[in-house]
Amino acid sequence: MLSFDTDGDLSQNYKFLIGAVVPRPIAVVSTINENGTHNLAPFSFFNAFSARPMIVGFAPIRRPNTGEKKDTLVNIEREKEFVVNFVTEDNADLINLCSNELPYGESEFDFAGLTRLDSEKVKPPRLKESPIHFECKLRDLISYGDHAGAGTLITGEVIKVHVSEEIYDNGRIITSRWRPMGRGAGNDWFKTDSIVEKTRLTKAQIQK
Numbered sequence: 618m619l620s621f622d623t624d625g626d627l628s629q630n631y632k633f634l635i636g637a638v639v640p641r642p643i644a645v646v647s648t649i650n651e652n653g654t655h656n657l658a659p660f661s662f663f664n665a666f667s668a669r670p671m672i673v674g675f676a677p678i679r680r681p682n683t684g685e686k687k688d689t690l691v692n693i694e695r696e697k698e699f700v701v702n703f704v705t706e707d708n709a710d711l712i713n714l715c716s717n718e719l720p721y722g723e724s725e726f727d728f729a730g731l732t733r734l735d736s737e738k739v740k741p742p743r744l745k746e747s748p749i750h751f752e753c754k755l756r757d758l759i760s761y762g763d764h765a766g767a768g769t770l771i772t773g774e775v776i777k778v779h780v781s782e783e784i785y786d787n788g789r790i791i792t793s794r795w796r797p798m799g800r801g802a803g804n805d806w807f808k809t810d811s812i813v814e815k816t817r818l819t820k821a822q823i824q825k
């Protein structure tokens with residue numbers, strides 16, 4: 618087996634992370650720029666951490682060449698609010714366009730031809746092309762340094778959830794209807810059209 622310590626090359630660490638931690642869910646985060654325009658960017662260092670309070674978190678990484686903060690982080694530090702939207706097979710190409718580095722203040726909504734929907738409890742807009750929206754208030758900002766490649770863990774409390782009726786049935790979100798996509802290594806993405814169900818043993822079955 619090959620092994621390596623992680624205090625060396627940034628790109629080796631990065632490639633290992635994005636190849637090993639797969640498939641990753643993707644948060645499409647909308648925030649407000651300083652000039653009032655709307656920023657939108659995908660982040661696959663993303664997950665859920667608490668049900669009540671309902672907490673999600675994601676991590677922008679400092680830019681590999683300059684060590685600069687990404688616009689999403691700068692906006693959340695100032696505004697303390699964001700919306701998490703989601704990737705589907707239908708919107709994935711347009712979301713991918715939003716990962717391009719536009720000059721600060723230019724809106725990825727306009728660049729990608731995506732549609733804003735007003736949020737109810739926060740200022741950043743929701744993404745109409747996403748079937749699920751989480752309106753979030755900032756909870757934690759945990760910085761792992763100010764050098765290239767250093768992440769900042771941003772967690773938010775989801776204070777309002779929106780779900781399209783088309784993908785929602787009897788209190789459950791039906792995966793096969795909203796067809797979410799995940800992220801892999803390099804430019805790889807995952808579809809979720811091959812779902813297997815695994816039941817778990819009950820206490821009674823274990824104790825028999």
Ligand SMILES: Cc1cc2nc3c(=O)[nH]c(=O)nc-3n(C[C@H](O)[C@H](O)[C@H](O)COP(=O)(O)O)c2cc1C
Nearest residue numbers: 658659660661662676677678687688689716717718
């Ligand atoms: C599917 C996908 C997932 C991404 N995940 C991350 C991530 O977890 N962390 C990160 O720093 N950049 C990630 N990126 C790159 C950012 O989206 C990109 O740097 C974007 O320009 C950041 O926008 P901002 O400067 O407006 O915040 C990802 C890109 C794609 C296409």
